[in-house]
Amino acid sequence: MRRVYLDHNATTPVHPDVVTAMLPFLHERFGNASSVHAYGQEAKQALEGARETVAAALGARKDEITFTSGATEADNLAVAGVAGALCDKGRHIVTSKIEHPAVLATCKHLAGLGFEVTEVPCDSSGIVNPAEVQKAIRKDTTLISVMHVNNEVGTIQPIEEIGEIARKRGVVFHTDAVQSLGKVGLDMKKAKVDLLSLSAHKIYGPKGVGALFVRRGTPLSPLIFGGAHERKRRAGTENVPGIVGLAKAVEIVTRDIESSNAQMLALRKKLEEGIMSSVSHVRLNGHPEKRVAGTANFSFELVEGESMLLSLDMDGIAVSSGSACSSGSLEPSHVLIAMGVSPEIAQGSVRVSLGRDTTEEDVDYLLGVLPPIVERLRSMSPLFRSSGAGGSQ
Ligand SMILES: Cc1ncc(COP(=O)(O)O)c(C=O)c1O
Known part of the structure; x- marks a missing residue:
């Protein structure tokens, strides 16, 4: 795998x-x-x-x-x-x-x-x-x-x-x-x-x-x-x-600060555009410009971030839900809460952080694997079905 x-x-x-x-x-x-x-x-x-x-x-x-x-x-x-x-x-x-x-x-x-x-x-x-x-x-x-x-x-x-x-x-x-x-x-x-x-x-x-x-x-x-x-x-x-x-x-x-930033930024943009265009009811957390090149944090409505993390892990992809240092706890991220994100939406958050070794193939792989996972997890969520959002993807 x-x-x-x-x-x-x-x-x-x-x-x-x-x-x-x-x-x-x-x-x-x-x-x-x-x-x-x-x-x-x-x-x-x-x-x-x-x-x-x-x-x-x-x-x-x-x-x-x-x-x-x-x-x-x-x-x-x-x-x-x-x-x-x-x-x-x-x-x-x-x-x-x-x-x-x-x-x-x-x-x-x-x-x-x-x-x-x-x-x-x-x-x-x-x-x-x-x-x-x-x-x-x-x-x-x-x-x-x-x-x-x-x-x-x-x-x-x-x-x-x-x-x-x-x-x-x-x-x-x-x-x-x-x-x-x-x-x-x-x-x-x-x-x-x-x-x-x-x-x-x-x-x-x-x-x-x-x-x-x-x-x-x-x-x-x-x-x-x-x-x-x-x-x-x-x-x-x-x-x-x-x-x-x-x-x-x-x-x-x-x-290597300039070259690695340029490389990560191009990949992050591709990743963000790919996710925002292929998944509905998703928001990108953080400032659009005042943000480091490698970090993208998404909230997927009516999906449990921890379930996303585990499903992605089964496909060989390592990401984090909330802060890695406090993983193991299912408390919504204190950072997202401070940003005014509701606890329910904060629970559906996943952090993707790229590095100097990340390749375009890595991003393409994530873009291929992630949307069907969101769809599957939402299809199992009675909340998503009753929200009326279910039919839109
Ligand atoms: C912003 C920030 N501060 C401090 C730490 C703790 O660093 P260390 O793992 O070296 O103790 C981390 C690690 O997650 C971090 O991201």
């Missing part, structure tokens, strides 16, 4: 050049970067080289990059780390309703400790209005956390304007750039961003490694205690093979 992977926002295959870069650090160059001997120094050199590469790709300084176990940890460190460091100044955090759980659950945890959190809304296309962020800022606000690109619908948030507002008001600004790295240009010399989270496995790197950019002078308390690793920001022996892989992946996706 043909297998087609269209879930790149959940994770990506590791690029062969990333594997090649990592391998020596799993074999002969296995040293601990804190060791004084030659093995340790070799590892240390690789670690610092990787830091240099990641910093250069972001327009950052080397000492502004802290390696973590992934973006969940980077988001936790940014949000709880700033909140903790500035708790004497204020205990109010502004975030948005469409953040990843790595930010929302951290805010919830802080709320349990006495912090106050304002979640600003988004509009029906999934964009957070900077004016809403501005309105939410109070005298005791210490942190704003708004993601760069949403993982479910792909909308690109106006982080330049939000950063501008944050800076004017003297509030620290964090953005989760997991879904934007390699898709939208990032330059920390220009962006008014104080902290930015990254994850390797979304950019053809290995799982379990990420980074947090922390602008010089940003107050940040550590979350993990132990040795003096990562300039005392994050204790624990560094994952040298993973970090080397992260750096290689960052190098590849930033180098």
Whole structure:
């Protein structure tokens, strides 16, 4: 059976050049970067080289990059780390309703400790209005956390304007750039961003490694205690093979940003036009233009998204219903709900996320398989028959 992977926002295959870069650090160059001997120094050199590469790709300084176990940890460190460091100044955090759980659950945890959190809304296309962020800022606000690109619908948030507002008001600004790295240009010399989270496995790197950019002078308390690793920001022996892989992946996706965007955009347009013209009662979620090239999120009325996912899986196609990170739960997506999509329609949503390796044949295969699945699932739905929509396709 043909297998087609269209879930790149959940994770990506590791690029062969990333594997090649990592391998020596799993074999002969296995040293601990804190060791004084030659093995340790070799590892240390690789670690610092990787830091240099990641910093250069972001327009950052080397000492502004802290390696973590992934973006969940980077988001936790940014949000709880700033909140903790500035708790004497204020205990109010502004975030948005469409953040990843790595930010929302951290805010919830802080709320349990006495912090106050304002979640600003988004509009029906999934964009957070900077004016809403501005309105939410109070005298005791210490942190704003708004993601760069949403993982479910792909909308690109106006982080330049939000950063501008944050800076004017003297509030620290964090953005989760997991879904934007390699898709939208990032330059920390220009962006008014104080902290930015990254994850390797979304950019053809290995799982379990990420980074947090922390602008010089940003107050940040550590979350993990132990040795003096990562300039005392994050204790624990560094994952040298993973970090080397992260750096290689960052190098590849930033180098290829234009060509991969052009390729994905052409395929996404074909996919969207194909679905919208062959299936009735379907809507495309997210902003028509302010959206990354590879992400398309559809709501199929009177179809269960999870059933779609399973049926497509039986035909070898991997997509996601709602956020991959919360799959297993049949709760409608908090992002679509925040966009004003009704819970019933949100339940029928499927996210298709293309990658640099997606081909036209992959899209054609999906376009051949998906419409009959929708038709079959709807034919079994008494709701669809009684809605009167049933005869239209
Ligand atoms: C926007 C966003 N932030 C954070 C994460 C968590 O990243 P990691 O898997 O590296 O912990 C994800 C992963 O789904 C994501 O999409």
